[in-house]
Amino acid sequence: MTLFARLGLPQAWQARPRYTLLMVDWSDGESFIRLWQRWKEDPCRPDRLHVVALSASLVESSVLGSRLRALTPSSLHSLVDQLVAQWPLNLPGTHRLDFEELSVTLTIAVGPLAVTMPRLAVSADAIWAGEAAAVELPKVVSSESRSPTDRMLGLAVDQKEARHAVVVGAGIAGAGVAHALALRGWRVQVLDVTSRRQQEHGAHVAAALTPMVTRDDDIRARLSRAGSLRAQARWSQVSEDILWRCGALQLQRMSGRIVDLKAVLAGLSFPPEWVRFVEASEASDIAGLQLNRGGLFFPTAARLRPERLIETLLAVEGVERLEVHVERVDRVDGQWHVLDKHGKTCAAAPQLILAGALGTQDILQRSALLEPGARLSAMHALGGEITLLPESALSGGPRCIVSGDGYVLPALEGNCVVGSSYVHGAQCMAPSIAGGLGNIERAAGLLGQSQLPAKFNNFALDPLNGWAGWRAVLPGRLPFIGPLFNTQGLWVASG
Ligand SMILES: Cc1cc2nc3c(=O)[nH]c(=O)nc-3n(C[C@H](O)[C@H](O)[C@H](O)COP(=O)(O)OP(=O)(O)OC[C@H]3O[C@@H](n4cnc5c(N)ncnc54)[C@H](O)[C@@H]3O)c2cc1C
Structure with missing residues (x-):
């Protein structure tokens, strides 16, 4: 029996605003292509189709393309091409692909079923376990008329006007959330103390968007990988001036906590397009500077300009910005009220x-x-500062991000951002001479120089050549993302 007959499609999705299918057996992807086509052709289709698929690994995009073209008629090849264009690298974890202006979403969890299945939290309208199901699952579950997203957000179907959210904070976290909601047609109001934001973050001219790896691929490594991949996909249209995929070298450390990066990577079997080990000579070629050690190279890592990226994300239709210092919040008649200091x-x-x-x-x-x-009550402030060094101090600066003990970013308008310090227990943060000198020393060490010519130390003396700010740190260095326990409609994206 075909997928459509067993799931009762298209009738099963016609009464729903959204339809989510859990595909335990992704197989070669043919079912997804055919489902997508059926959705396109159906005048009574749901507004959104979300397929959540599980796959032990991913084939290369060229292999996927050839297989699917052989399995499907030419009328479906434009869909195959779209899938191939977004097809992710064979990396364990969760990948999300959006099509049809976000109306069709494919989420693929990659890894052994015994690992991906228990980690999955999905409210599906139906489950497809394949023609020869190896897993005992009901063919069709859930007859609720509410979509998974609406169930999660506690929305009733007839509450279309409920697709309205308030976000407090216009940093990268708030802007990212607002942007994602607005793209899905939500009305979003973003509240921040704009003048304070400019004052506190304006001079953070550039930052590094890089994943991390750990020997056991722990949750921080997996989260940073998922975040980097999602950012690359979601922000793929952002101009290179704001987000530049320059790549990043993570050099083998010479002091402190020394980890054999080559050995770490050997145990992870990641594709080289994502990360590979390079010896000092290749690292030097990549960076365009003479480096005295090798390390990991992440080809897709990026240098980004945080404030410009935030402006771009908040400029999307549906987002409104309000200048407010939020004092507290209160739930009244099913709505969250955001109050200022006058109540x-x-x-x-x-x-x-x-x-x-x-x-x-x-x-x-x-x-x-x-x-x-x-957990949120344990959040604390960890200070830090960056320093701007003229590219001439660093032989023109590296062509990619160079990190290890600290980091040096490729030059931007004549200056390289070098950083950064970690200051525990500070009461206030401002660029300091000690912080600037520490950053200069770190940059020199990374680029294989024992120290920079003394004249460059003057840059640490001028506070205009630096930026100092806070990191909001939670236990385990993991953010708090998700609903706040024991509340309805209140979410946190901080840390
Ligand atoms: C020196 C230094 C260098 C760094 N370099 C990097 C890097 O290279 N790569 C990287 O990934 N990360 C880097 N970070 C960390 C990065 O800056 C933070 O992770 C990031 O800014 C956090 O974003 P956020 O949106 O959570 O918070 P924020 O950017 O702090 O935004 C929070 C917003 O909430 C607003 N707000 C707070 N309270 C209220 C209120 N009551 N009412 C209204 N608005 C309110 C604030 O005004 C602010 O605009 C660095 C941090 C420091 C200190």
Whole structure:
């Protein structure tokens, strides 16, 4: 029996605004292509089709393309081409691909079924376990008329106006959330103390978007990989001036906690397009500078300009910005009210996302929503600073990000960002001479120089050549992303 007959399609999806199918057996992807085509042709189709697929590994995109072209009629080849164009590298973890202006989404969890299945949290309308199902699963489950997303967000189908959210914080976290919601047709109000934001973050001219690897591919490594992949896919249209895939070298450390990066990578079997080990000579060729050690090279890592990226994300249709210092939040009649220090409601919506970094903790505290012992109550500030060095100090600067103990970014408008320090227990943060000198020393060490000519130390003396800020750090160095326990419609994206 075919996929359509067993799932009762297209009738099964016609009464629904959205339809989510869990495909336990991705196989060669033919079923997905045929399902997508059926969705396209159906005048009574749901607004959204979401396929969540499990696959032990991924074939290369060229192999996928040839196989699918052989299995499907030429009328479906344009869909095959779109799938191939977005097809991810064979990396364990979760990959998400969007088509048809975000109306069709494919989420693929890659890895052994015994690993991916228990980690999956999905509300599916139906489950497809393949023609010769090896896993005992019901053919069709769930007859609820609400979509998985709406169930998760606590929305009723007839509450279309409920697709309205307020986000507190216009940093990269808040802007990323607002952008993603707006692309899905949500109305989003983003609240921030704009003048404070400019003052506190304006001079953070460039940052590194790089994943990390660990020997056991722990949760931080997996999260950084998923985040990097998602950012690359979601922000693929952002101009190179803002997000430049220059690649990143993570050099073997010479002091401190020395880890044999070559051995770490050998145990992970990642594709070389994602990360590979390079010896010093190849690392030097990549960086365009003489380096005295090798390390890991991440070809898709990027240098980004945080504030410009945030502006771009918030410029999407459906996002409105409001200048407000949020004092506290309160739930009244199913809506989250956001109040200023005079107790005035500045915005209200059924869904509220707190993306205010350290400010999130304060807001929850003032709203009597921070439970003692909660993970968020352990969030603390970790200071740090970067220094701007003229590219001439670094022989023109590297062509890619060079990191290890600290980092040096490729030059931007004549200056390289070098950083960064970690300052525990500081009460206030501002560029300091000690911080600047530390950064200069780190940069010199990374680029194989014992020290830079003394004249460049003057750059540490001028506070205009640096930026200092805070990192909001949670236990385990993991962010808090998701619904706040014991609340409805209140989410946190901080840390
Ligand atoms: C020196 C240094 C260098 C760094 N370099 C890198 C790097 O190269 N790569 C990298 O990935 N990360 C880097 N980071 C970390 C990175 O800057 C942070 O992870 C990131 O900025 C966090 O974004 P966010 O949106 O969570 O928080 P933020 O950018 O801090 O944004 C939070 C926003 O919430 C607003 N807010 C807070 N409270 C309220 C309130 N009550 N009412 C209204 N608005 C409020 C604030 O005004 C702010 O605009 C660096 C950090 C430092 C300190």
